[in-house]
Structure formats: C-alpha cells, structure tokens
Amino acid sequence: MLGKILTLGLTVVAAACLSTPCWSQETPVVVYTNDNAPATPRLADLPLKTGVSQYGMTWTFDKPARVGQFVNGDFYVVGPVAITEITPRPLYGAEIPAAQLDHMDKEKPEKDRVRNGFMLNPPAEMKVAYDSGIRNWFDPSLIQKLPVAMKPGDSLVSTISMPMRPVADTVQGRPITRGEEDNSPVRDAAVLTCVAEPQPADAFRPAFCDRTQKIYLARNLGRKLLPAVAPQGDFPKLEKYIRLTQRPWVHTCFFGFEIPNDDMPGYGQQIGECSGNCALLLCCKYTPQQKEPLLISFVQVGIDLGGMIRAGHPGWECWGGHGSGCKLPIFFAGLLLGDDELAHIHNSFPKAHFAEDEQTAYGDCWTGAKVVFTGHSGIDEATGIGRNYARTNDAWGPYEHIQPAKWVGGNWTSEAYRRANTSAAWIGQALAIHLLRAEKVWNHDAFLDYVDRWMFENDAPAIKTLAALGHNYDQDWTREGTCEWNRWHIAMWQTYRATPGMPPTDGWKRQHDSSYYENAIGKELKAPARPGG
Numbered sequence: 094m095l096g097k098i099l100t101l102g103l104t105v106v107a108a109a110c111l112s113t114p115c116w117s118q119e120t121p122v123v124v125y126t127n128d129n130a131p132a133t134p135r136l137a138d139l140p141l142k143t144g145v146s147q148y149g150m151t152w153t154f155d156k157p158a159r160v161g162q163f164v165n166g167d168f169y170v171v172g173p174v175a176i177t178e179i180t181p182r183p184l185y186g187a188e189i190p191a192a193q194l195d196h197m198d199k200e201k202p203e204k205d206r207v208r209n210g211f212m213l214n215p216p217a218e219m220k221v222a223y224d225s226g227i228r229n230w231f232d233p234s235l236i237q238k239l240p241v242a243m244k245p246g247d248s249l250v251s252t253i254s255m256p257m258r259p260v261a262d263t264v265q266g267r268p269i270t271r272g273e274e275d276n277s278p279v280r281d282a283a284v285l286t287c288v289a290e291p292q293p294a295d296a297f298r299p300a301f302c303d304r305t306q307k308i309y310l311a312r313n314l315g316r317k318l319l320p321a322v323a324p325q326g327d328f329p330k331l332e333k334y335i336r337l338t339q340r341p342w343v344h345t346c347f348f349g350f351e352i353p354n355d356d357m358p359g360y361g362q363q364i365g366e367c368s369g370n371c372a373l374l375l376c377c378k379y380t381p382q383q384k385e386p387l388l389i390s391f392v393q394v395g396i397d398l399g400g401m402i403r404a405g406h407p408g409w410e411c412w413g414g415h416g417s418g419c420k421l422p423i424f425f426a427g428l429l430l431g432d433d434e435l436a437h438i439h440n441s442f443p444k445a446h447f448a449e450d451e452q453t454a455y456g457d458c459w460t461g462a463k464v465v466f467t468g469h470s471g472i473d474e475a476t477g478i479g480r481n482y483a484r485t486n487d488a489w490g491p492y493e494h495i496q497p498a499k500w501v502g503g504n505w506t507s508e509a510y511r512r513a514n515t516s517a518a519w520i521g522q523a524l525a526i527h528l529l530r531a532e533k534v535w536n537h538d539a540f541l542d543y544v545d546r547w548m549f550e551n552d553a554p555a556i557k558t559l560a561a562l563g564h565n566y567d568q569d570w571t572r573e574g575t576c577e578w579n580r581w582h583i584a585m586w587q588t589y590r591a592t593p594g595m596p597p598t599d600g601w602k603r604q605h606d607s608s609y610y611e612n613a614i615g616k617e618l619k620a621p622a623r624p625g626g
Contacts, residue, residue: 122382126316143156144178147167148253156174165390167285167341171288171289176249177240184207189207193257197227214304223351227350249284253281263280265359277349277354296309297311316429319384320529325585325589326581326582334370365448365449366518366521368421372425376529392430402423403434428531451472453466464539464542464601465494466543468507471490479491481614491614516547517570527595541600545590556572
C-alpha cells in the first residue's frame, strides 16, 4: 500500500454551542513557559455551557456545565455531567438506511449494527464499537447508547462514520470508499474529557485511555532540546503536519481498520513518514511561535499513544509496512516533557511491539552488512522469536542471513516490503533522533545503524544478484539511499548526518553482538489468530 498524504489547509470548524478554535495564521500563538505560566482558573471563571462542538460533533449536556479547553484545543467539562445528545446522532440497527450498509455490516445481525458510534473510556485493546463496518476489531458488546453519565476521570471518544460513496476530502490523499479494501468506515473522531476541577490553559489533554488522567503542562516542554538547523531541499509546510496531528489519533487497533480517515494517516508507512516529518520539522530553524502548534499537536499524539501502552496496549507490531511510526511520538513527548518512562518506552515496556524495533537487528547479512532487516513480520518483541510461521511459503520473518538463491516466497515478500514500504519511511525518524542527540534514549541502535545502511550501502551488486534470480528492484523508489515520497529527507541527511558531533556512520559495517538475531531465527512461531483475515 503506497500513497501520498494530501496537503490540506487549516479551516475553522463551524459548530453550535461552543466550538474549538483551529490553529491558523489569524490565531495568536502563545508559547507558555515557566516565565509566563497561566494561572489555573477558578470554577466560576469557566463559561457555563449546555454543550460543546468539535470537528463536526456536538455533545449536549443534561444541564449547564463548566467547560474549558486544553492547550491543543480539545474540550473538558467539569463533572459529573450526563451527555443526553450527540450530533450527528448515533444510529443503531434498523435506524441505518439499507442503502448505507456495506458488506461488513450485512454480515452482522441487525442488532449489532452502529453508525457514528462512541465509546466511554475505550479500552487499550484491539476492540472497538465505533462502527459495525470496522473489520476484525469490531466488538458489539462494547456498543453504548445515550444518555452517558460522565464522572471525573472519564474520556468520551465520539465518531462520525463514512458514507457509502467515495470521499476524497480527507487527509488520506486518496478517495476513500466505505467497505472497499482495507478502508476504515470512520471519518472523524473527537475526545471530550471529564475532569474534577479547572485546568490551566497550558494543560495537555490526558490520554483518552488513561484513567489516572495524568496532566502534562506545556510550560514544562524542554524546547531547548530542539535544534534549529536550516531546512534543506523541497521541505513541506508546517501547516500540513499541524493538520495531520491536531486531531486525535484513535489507533488502538491495527491495519488502520478503525482509524478516523480525516484525522491521521492510515497506513504504517505513512504514519512513519508523518512522524519523521513532524520530528524533523521541529528540529528545523523556525521561530518558537511557528513551531508551537506542531509541537503541541505532536506531543499530544505521543501522550495518547503512550497512554495506550501504559494502560496495557500491546503496541504496533510489524506487518509489512504496518506498525511504523508509533514509537517516535511517544519517545519525543517523553523527551520534551521530561517523562523518562515515555522517553525510554523501549525499556519501560520491553514487550510492547514497535515495528522499527521488531524489523531491525544486528546480524550477518548476505550483502556483507552487519545489521539486517528482519522481514515482513520481523522478530516478536514479546518472545524474541522470528515470525516465520509454520505455514507453506509464510517465511515472513528473518531472512537476510540467507543467500537469495535459497529464498522462498515469503523471503521475497519481505525484500519487497524492505525496499518499498519501510526503510525509506524511517529516514526522517532516524535523522531526527540524531539531531536531538537522543540515540541512547531511543535505545535500539540496530534501527539507527540499519537506516545508515539504507543510506550508505552500495546496493548495485545486490540489485544485480536479485535481477539474475528474476526480481528487478532497479527503480528509483526501490533502491537503497532513496526516499521518493520525502525527497527533502535525502537533502537533510546529506547535509546533517555526518556533521561534527554525530555518531559514526559505519555502524552497519561493524560487528556487533548478534545473539538476539541468532536466537530468533530457525524457530517456528504459531501464526496469530486474526478474525476476518
């Protein structure tokens, strides 16, 4: 799955009641620090509202309640409070017009069908009930209906469903048709948080899976950790990535089957590219006011994803191009907020899955390199076993230690994903980690050395060997050293990777402890049971 993310401008969402402001050139940007930290408002200082609206959704309260906003623009309500109405209205069963049913809906009993669904305190698990068209992860036992009683500590995630027609105006960069291929049936999501007391204006929204409601403050962001290098090449506009991160990344499941199409990238490759672009742009030379909207939005993404892991989420395993891009926002948020548990997420939760870690390891590669790509399905972080499943031709785990003449179908699949959907999406991430001088915090040197290999290894001999076996990888977008969809990464890499103070660029050539990789290969891991395919 390859694609470019559409560049969208920022718009103000019109809504009833009290609606959220969006970042725009007209909106003054305040950079909160300890020198200008905002006071916490009194309860009476907050507006008394009958409801609030955000991203096309309106929540109506049973009685007027005090309402405030977090630093990213998301709303909170001082509770307890009951939500009596949500617009667009959630639909259930026979309320959904027959013409709006896709094939996934039709496979379910009428009583299990839902549109514009919501979840109070969604679990940090791969199961949701936003829309009955969600593949694999839809759990009808989680369907909820109004009214919803909210108490302090609660988070309500509301959604708007996709219609049964092609929709082009989302951030996916391609028309999305409900019920086709792997498309999610969810268009938009928004989070309403119930708190016990007013919050200062620089408070981040707590993670929507975090029932402890840990509050971070923007005044504590370590902005001095961000370098200010000159952007190189045809670099993207900040506004594009503000738009791609300012809305909640509802991503507790996998394969993008439940993601809100208008809020975040849908495929792991694109998530990895987006994360790398955000971190790299934040390392570039902009004024604090120019950086702040993206900084706030990207850190909020990291808080949400990190909150999922803290609440027991298994993480995002590698599966071809899926799974990339979720570790970096958590790491980045932890680093900037001074939260060691999030910054050192690899150490804090060693069994959590992150594709970049699972798909790279030290080992002897057939090309002579000393770091390898571990395959379409990599090495399972929880067990340390390579995911070479006990099924015919399903050798999707470690393979680069094998000479290509002995590769079977799954090995060739892995090589295709290495060249098309993973490696190039990691360049921006790796360079940002280096620019932040945070290699040890990232705590997976094999990933960084692998990206160096991708950028510095001469793969001409390998291309010739693979071509002789009937596989042509001599295209602009499949050669090592390329990044066809983010060419500015190449310009940035060439300018900054080997500057003074950077670590050596030849780690991919040097021998390392390869016992982790050696222990992972040659073992069969039972294929995962995934309902629906």
